[in-house]
Amino acid sequence: MTTDIYARLGVRRRINAAGALTRLGGATMAPEVVAAMADAARGSVDIGELQDAASGRIADATGAEAGLVTTGAAAALTLAAAACMARFDPARMAALPHADGFPNRILLPRTHRTGYAHALQAAGAHLVDIGHNDRGTGAGVRGLEAWEIEAALAPDVAAVALSANPATLGDLETAVGVCRARAVPLIVDAAAQLPPRENLRRFTALGADLVAFSGGKALGGPQASGILAGRRDLVASALLQQLDMDVAPQTWTPPRLVDRTLLKGVPHHGIGRGFKAGKEEIVGLLVALERFVGADADMANAQLEARLRAIAAALAGTPGLRATLVPAAVTGRVPVLELAVDDALSLSARLQAGDPPVHLSERHSARGVLTLDPQVLAPEHDMPLAAALRAAVAS
Numbered sequence: 001m002t003t004d005i006y007a008r009l010g011v012r013r014r015i016n017a018a019g020a021l022t023r024l025g026g027a028t029m030a031p032e033v034v035a036a037m038a039d040a041a042r043g044s045v046d047i048g049e050l051q052d053a054a055s056g057r058i059a060d061a062t063g064a065e066a067g068l069v070t071t072g073a074a075a076a077l078t079l080a081a082a083a084c085m086a087r088f089d090p091a092r093m094a095a096l097p098h099a100d101g102f103p104n105r106i107l108l109p110r111t112h113r114t115g116y117a118h119a120l121q122a123a124g125a126h127l128v129d130i131g132h133n134d135r136g137t138g139a140g141v142r143g144l145e146a147w148e149i150e151a152a153l154a155p156d157v158a159a160v161a162l163s164a165n166p167a168t169l170g171d172l173e174t175a176v177g178v179c180r181a182r183a184v185p186l187i188v189d190a191a192a193q194l195p196p197r198e199n200l201r202r203f204t205a206l207g208a209d210l211v212a213f214s215g216g217k218a219l220g221g222p223q224a225s226g227i228l229a230g231r232r233d234l235v236a237s238a239l240l241q242q243l244d245m246d247v248a249p250q251t252w253t254p255p256r257l258v259d260r261t262l263l264k265g266v267p268h269h270g271i272g273r274g275f276k277a278g279k280e281e282i283v284g285l286l287v288a289l290e291r292f293v294g295a296d297a298d299m300a301n302a303q304l305e306a307r308l309r310a311i312a313a314a315l316a317g318t319p320g321l322r323a324t325l326v327p328a329a330v331t332g333r334v335p336v337l338e339l340a341v342d343d344a345l346s347l348s349a350r351l352q353a354g355d356p357p358v359h360l361s362e363r364h365s366a367r368g369v370l371t372l373d374p375q376v377l378a379p380e381h382d383m384p385l386a387a388a389l390r391a392a393v394a395s
């Protein structure tokens with residue numbers, strides 16, 4: 001019998017030059033991470049104690065007071081919303097996702113509204129859209145302004161939420177000013193803002209109270225992992241709402257992150273219980289984080305650029321296809337190869353239907369470009385990818 005698990009299941013392996021997309025399995029993990037997860041799988045530990053250890057390591061890596069391993073950035077956003085609404089009140093934790101009678105609104109600028117905002121609502125929060133989207137629509141030059149947040153800050157507001165990217169750092173500073181003055185927590189979705197490594201610390205340093213990162217994208221952790229980093233009291237609330245709480249109050253030993261003297265009682269299973277992080281995910285995420293922090297990004301990018309140049313050379317002269325290398329210094333992330341083609345989406349569909357199926361990023365398809373993102377691309381796939389591209393363009 002074959003030892004290839006995907007072959008045994010009758011599932012095809014794919015050539016992935018689209019990036020660490022969730023629907024393609026996210027990141028692939030380094031052998032060291034896989035080994036740590038296997039090691040973790042073989043023992044019993046107290047998950048609260050393990051999350052305490054995780055908190056310390058995430059704090060070191062992010063500069064935040066505390067951290068929690070979640071089952072992804074979306075889960076981190078749901079837990080962040082739950083923490084901001086329930087704080088340290090077991091009755092509020094027990095009520096969620098019904099959040100009547102306590103602050104349950106989250107302000108979200110229209111320029112920051114993504115499909116992932118659903119994760120905030122999943123905790124029971126009502127999203128309040130603020131400001132306009134002139135930048136997004138190209139109608140104007142102005143983005144988020146402090147008075148727009150101030151005008152919407154009613155007593156039932158539990159938090160303000162933003163989505164981080166290089167273009168919205170100014171908004172973050174604007175929001176921090178207002179949120180700090182009014183003691184309203186600021187949640188930042190930074191799921192896909194790694195690399196660069198500096199972003200692990202950037203949003204906390206700017207003043208965000210809670211920051212969500214994906215573990216299964218560039219961090220190279222387990223696909224179903226993520227990080228919630230931030231203020232100790234809020235992370236502790238998030239942790240409480242994620243833990244298994246089928247405990248006897250007499251024998252329960254809370255994680256160190258949780259100050260039991262502040263709790264009116266022992267909470268029930270919370271809103272996060274359905275997306276518990278397992279010992280394997282927690283350990284895998286921590287080892288991946290350690291590798292990511294310690295990696296030589298310049299050397300890794302130089303190696304990726306050399307591979308992309310070799311792929312571009314193998315594509316040279318293909319009619320109807322022009323390859324341009326965009327270095328990491330320009331993307332701010334990893335180098336990519338932009339492939340200008342005639343009909344980007346129909347070529348993408350042909351590549352995906354091929355054998356083996358090939359995936360390129362469609363993020364710039366509207367301008368006739370398929371993007372070869374090498375983050376997850378296995379080196380042994382470089383030349384088969386070039387061959388599949390040449391064949392698909394000719395077909």
Ligand SMILES: *Cc1c(COP(=O)(O)O)cnc(C)c1O
Nearest residue numbers: 072073074075116191192214226
């Ligand atoms: C990928 C992504 C998420 C969700 O992250 P998961 O780790 O897959 O849960 C949330 N927000 C943004 C902006 C993302 O790109």
